[in-house]
Amino acid sequence: MGPCLYNPDHLFKLVFVGCSPVHHQLESHSQPIQRLSSLVFLSEKEYKVYSERQHKSRERDHRTIGYQQKLFMTHKLCAGSPIFLPRGTRLFLNLKKILRREYALYDYEEVITPLVYEKELWQNSGHWELYKKNMFLMEKESTGLKPMNCPAHCLIYQSEPRSYRELPLRFADFGPLHRNEDSGTLTGLCRVIKFHQDDAHIFCRQDQIYCEIQTCMAMMEKLYKLLGFSYYTVLSTRPEKSIGTDEEWKNSEQQLKMYLDTRGSPYEVRSGDGAFYGPKIDILVEDANGKRHQTATIQLDFQLPSRFSLHYTDVAYKKIRPVIIHRAVLGSFERMIALLIEHWEGKFPLWLSPTQILIIPIKHDSEKQLEYATKLSRRLKLLEFHVETDFSKDAFVKKIARSRTLYNYILTVGDREVLQETVSVRPRSDSKVLVKKIDLFIEHLQKERAIE
Ligand SMILES: [Zn+2]
Known part of the structure; x- marks a missing residue:
């Protein structure tokens, strides 16, 4: 064994990071062996920095975001x-x-x-x-x-x-x-x-x-x-x-x-x-x-x-x-x-985003609002925008909260919007709510989507 570079008194924490059985069939009757790996930190501070970085990269991992945003799935029947x-x-x-x-x-x-x-x-x-x-x-x-x-x-x-x-x-x-x-x-x-x-x-x-x-x-x-x-x-x-x-x-x-x-x-x-x-x-x-x-x-x-x-x-x-x-x-x-x-980190620019627009009628049981939302959705889809509509019975505030970061724009429609042919726009990048005429908003979307 070579010389130990670290004074064992300085070792703060032994962190166990992985333990998976590795089945090495070295000889025909040999037992499966288990490989253990561990990381050692010299101070609590170092450990905290490491663990924070690990946490962040897990949050950004495409498998985590892919699952949360329902982008793709894997199945044991078609592994890989x-x-x-x-x-x-x-x-x-x-x-x-x-x-x-x-x-x-x-x-x-x-x-x-x-x-x-x-x-x-x-x-x-x-x-x-x-x-x-x-x-x-x-x-x-x-x-x-x-x-x-x-x-x-x-x-x-x-x-x-x-x-x-x-x-x-x-x-x-x-x-x-x-x-x-x-x-x-x-x-x-x-x-x-x-x-x-x-x-x-x-x-x-x-x-x-x-x-x-x-x-x-x-x-x-x-x-x-x-x-x-x-x-x-x-x-x-x-x-x-x-x-x-x-x-x-x-x-x-x-x-x-x-x-x-x-x-x-x-x-x-x-x-x-x-x-x-x-x-x-x-x-x-x-x-x-x-x-x-x-x-x-x-x-x-x-x-x-x-x-x-x-x-x-x-x-x-x-x-x-x-x-x-x-x-x-x-x-x-x-x-x-x-x-x-x-x-x-799952927040794509508009030209790349698979979740560009969400339309939410304020009252889920208002026929007028549902009809207006459906018409608006169809118009945007014909212009090749990715549009989803939330017709669920959940509370309005809940609907906004769960979709806030997923969509580039949330459009809400109530009686006032139906009457004035407008939409209330909540951009992901801004907390302000803007009321816009539909034609003007579409013009804005088309400009933002265009790439050089
Ligand atoms: Zn080739």
Whole structure:
């Protein structure tokens, strides 16, 4: 045993933080062992700071807020495959809407591809050799659920002759992916079996790589600024198990490094952390506990184009191999939603919020007020606002109190509002109640929702 760094007299408190049975079957008849972990604090003050921080991060945890706000649920019958409830689905679709706007700007084409493919496809792509243990296989291992979209996008590329003039071709795919993760590693929305990515594959010429990396990073920077994230950049290089020649790896690693060096912002190099088909630039974002998660990724790939015999014809009608850039900007929607919940502590800005407006009729038994509330709700929904109405018989004060922080705006309607065609507005950010004409309030909402 090494020397003790701390004087045991200074130890104030021994805090037990975890105790879970860990079943290590070391030998066939060995007993399960139990792992205990503990933290020691040198003063009561340190302990208090720690425990306060723990309490705050538990409150911000996406699983806590997700449950309280009814955003998503998990079930033992589909472990690792979260179920998005109506509000969580709105959040998901809001993100998709923002991405589709960027896709129009950066010239991406969306495609829809199958979930299940014959083994031959995975053998071609190299997944069968190096990724099979992470895949769900069916029918005596003759087909498999897709863990990635790339091979399907290669089939699309292959389906017709391509000319140098068409490139870059950018195929975007929001389809669900399944990866067979160990059940012990599954965590909330951060690590799951079924997930969706804002995935895209760019088929381009060698001379277009640099520009494509630049525009992918520009899209990422713009969106992360909008979402309110700061991030870390990582360059991951050739892993132990990989496909491709030394020359190809060297070339692709150099291209990514050259871009990052020219960009000038700090980045970390992780040797051996690249994908099996190529090196990558990863973007990491911290969660409420300070744990970093990978979100965006840009990966260069010289392997899939040759495995699928892809080519285009150049100006002299010569067949040339294109390069594939695998890229995701938000990464997994599930993980991004977890990070957003924690970042905004469940109080989303209007353009992202799944709970934008709640309408409360002051008297639950007034037909006039109920009719007015329903009409108002329909009008706002047609303008694509997320609106809920509280028709319950609970006391008015109780209704306000329980919804105060969940919605961006609470609109109350009584006889006066019905008569004057107004609403009483309670913004989440302000304790004042403002009476507004409906048209003016809608105009205000539309301005607040609009993003640059
Ligand atoms: Zn891919």
